[in-house]
Amino acid sequence: MQTALQFGPILVHLDLLLRGLEKTIQLAVMSILFGTAIGVLGAVGRSFGPRFLSWPIACYVELIRNTPLLIQLYFVFFSLPLFGFKLSSNTAAIVALSIHLGAYATEILRAGIEAIPGEQIEAAKSLGLGRYRIIRHVVLVPAARAVYPSLSAQFILQIMGTSIVGAIAAEELTAVANNLVMQTFRSFEVYIIIAIIYFVLVQAASLLFAGIGKLMFRWKA
Amino acid sequence: MSLRDFGPNELMFLLLATRWTILLALVAFAGGGLIGLVVAAIRVAPTRPLRWLAAGYIQFFMGTPILIQLFMAYYGASFLGYRPDPWVAAAVTFSLNGGAFFGEIFRGAIEAIPRGQWEAATALGFRFVRTLRLVIIPQAIRLMLPPTVGFMVQIVKTTSIASLIGLTELARAATQVNTVTFQPVMVFGTVSLIYFALCWPLSLYAGYLERRFATGMTRKVEKPLVMSAV
Numbered sequence: 001m002q003t004a005l006q007f008g009p010i011l012v013h014l015d016l017l018l019r020g021l022e023k024t025i026q027l028a029v030m031s032i033l034f035g036t037a038i039g040v041l042g043a044v045g046r047s048f049g050p051r052f053l054s055w056p057i058a059c060y061v062e063l064i065r066n067t068p069l070l071i072q073l074y075f076v077f078f079s080l081p082l083f084g085f086k087l088s089s090n091t092a093a094i095v096a097l098s099i100h101l102g103a104y105a106t107e108i109l110r111a112g113i114e115a116i117p118g119e120q121i122e123a124a125k126s127l128g129l130g131r132y133r134i135i136r137h138v139v140l141v142p143a144a145r146a147v148y149p150s151l152s153a154q155f156i157l158q159i160m161g162t163s164i165v166g167a168i169a170a171e172e173l174t175a176v177a178n179n180l181v182m183q184t185f186r187s188f189e190v191y192i193i194i195a196i197i198y199f200v201l202v203q204a205a206s207l208l209f210a211g212i213g214k215l216m217f218r219w220k221a
Numbered sequence: 222m223s224l225r226d227f228g229p230n231e232l233m234f235l236l237l238a239t240r241w242t243i244l245l246a247l248v249a250f251a252g253g254g255l256i257g258l259v260v261a262a263i264r265v266a267p268t269r270p271l272r273w274l275a276a277g278y279i280q281f282f283m284g285t286p287i288l289i290q291l292f293m294a295y296y297g298a299s300f301l302g303y304r305p306d307p308w309v310a311a312a313v314t315f316s317l318n319g320g321a322f323f324g325e326i327f328r329g330a331i332e333a334i335p336r337g338q339w340e341a342a343t344a345l346g347f348r349f350v351r352t353l354r355l356v357i358i359p360q361a362i363r364l365m366l367p368p369t370v371g372f373m374v375q376i377v378k379t380t381s382i383a384s385l386i387g388l389t390e391l392a393r394a395a396t397q398v399n400t401v402t403f404q405p406v407m408v409f410g411t412v413s414l415i416y417f418a419l420c421w422p423l424s425l426y427a428g429y430l431e432r433r434f435a436t437g438m439t440r441k442v443e444k445p446l447v448m449s450a451v
Contacts, residue, residue: 005300066374066420067413068381070392075413078405163286167385174288187296195285195293202284 009184010193020176021197027090027172028159028205031097035158036151038098039105040140046106047113048135057106064103070164072096077168093165093172101158108150112143145217152209159205160198173197227407231398235408238394239415245380245390246419248312250373253319260324262353265331275324282321288382290314295386311383315376322372330364331357363434371427374420381416391415 010017046057064072076099077092087095116139124138144151166175177194181187225231263275282290295310334357342352384393395412399405 062421062424063413063417066378066424067416068378068392070381070384071395071409071413071416074392074396074399075405075409078399078409082406160286163288164382164385174286177289177292181296188293188300191289191293191296195281195289198285198289199281 005189005192006186007189007193009186010180010190013180013183016176016180017173017193017197020171020173021201023090023170023176024159024162024172024201027093027097027162027165027170028155030094031101031162032155032158034094034098035101036105038102039109042102042106043109043113044135044140046110047139061103061106064100065107069096069100069161070167072100073165073168089165089168089170092168093162093170097158097162097165100161101154104154105151108147108154109143111150112147113139115146116143148213148217152206152213155209156202156205159202163198224401224403227398227402227404227411231402231408232411234398235391235394235412235415238389238391239419241388241390242377242380242392242416243419245308245311245315245383245388246373246377249315249319249376249380252312252316253323253376254369256316256320257323257327260320261327261331262350264324264328265353267349279321279324282318283325287314287318287379288385290318291382291386305386307383307386307388310386311380311388315379315383318379319372319376322375323369326368326372327361327365329368330361333364334360367427367430367434370423370430374423374427377419377423378416 042057042061045053073093073096076096077087077089080087080092080095120138120142121134124134129138162172163174165172166178169175173194177190180190184190260275260278263271264279266272291310291314294314295305295307298305298310331353338356338360339352342356347356380390381392383390384396387393389397391412395408399408402408
């Protein structure tokens with residue numbers, strides 16, 4: 001048994017930890033942006049698009065939601081180069097994370113869209129609004145407001161999900177941790193520090209999402 | 222250049238590794254369910270410091286990535302002087318992590334039962350544990366069931382990260398087969414289908430339960446947590 005926890009040898013590598021944190025935030029932000037975009041397209045495509053689109057979108061959602069992110073990550077990282085896409089591990093990570101979040105976002109947004117009463121759309125039609133404006137103002141914005149709490153919970157999970165992309169050697173916080181373990185041989189202490197960093201990051205992100213929600217949806221539904 | 226092609230032997234290897242995935246998921250489900258029940262009971266208990274303790278537990282396990290928790294359990298064992306064993310570390314981590322999520326699911330269901338039920342039980346002279354066991358939980362079970370089955374899907378998927386501390390379950394078997402065959406589309410496609418075959422029936426069942434129990438509720442239940450951590 002080792003005598004005591006020693007954090008000193010790890011904290012001298014603060015610059016590495018901070019760079020890892022920066023990469024983690026980068027991965028999270030990029031994949032949240034792309035994933036949400038996929039989600040909006042998927043949800044709108046399923047609810048308003050042509051019928052032949054709805055089946056493939058449903059398959060995508062079910063397939064992604066019922067398989068592990070780690071396998072999706074491996075699939076993207078190892079398969080795409082065979083088709084001529086040479087990806088860095090960080091790009092592969094963003095692709096896999098975005099596809100993953102996209103499925104959840106599609107499902108969450110679709111639930112919001114389906115909760116919009118049909119009369120609202122009828123009313124908008126009778127006011128003479130066009131299809132695009134109805135989808136945008138009468139459906140999407142109220143739906144987004146209704147599902148914003150679920151969506152931001154999913155974003156938080158996405159931030160924590162980025163931790164596994166170290167498995168394909170993308171250089172985020174967990175990968176930095178694994179390197180530090182090899183350098184310092186203080187594995188337990190390293191992961192305690194990493195856990196604290198993630199915890200603070202997640203709490204900060206929760207506050208941020210709550211703030212954004214208040215700004216974006218100021219009026220009551 | 223590949224050493225071997227993806228054939229029946231490789232498929233068999235993957236299918237055999239699947240039993241460890243299933244076993245780990247069952248252990249995590251049983252352990253997490255038991256811990257979750259205790260945590261949920263403590264979360265609604267009359268003693269405030271106990272409630273805070275349970276809240277802190279949930280905060281930690283829901284607020285940090287499960288992979289880091291897994292590494293902490295694995296390397297923490299060696300810090301305490303034990304030889305780290307991936308099976309023990311994975312079983313402990315998944316149970317504790319599942320306990321936090323189940324705790325929240327169960328608490329949501331317990332809190333959806335009208336206050337009057339507690340008061341009636343108190344009037345009958347029931348104390349806390351007895352009220353919970355005989356009055357509240359039997360009614361809350363139908364609320365707990367759909368998200369519980371839904372969370373089982375989550376558990377099956379999450380077991381894949383046990384491969385990262387060296388446990389040879391389905392995900393690790395997949396990377397091993399990929400290394401010798403170098404046919405990632407075949408290998409990870411097949412593995413995706415195996416995971417899908419495990420998870421989809423559970424998802425469908427959870428959806429069915431949700432629709433079935435959606436009607437006739439006394440109070441609206443908080444929407445079950447949507448979870449996709451890994």
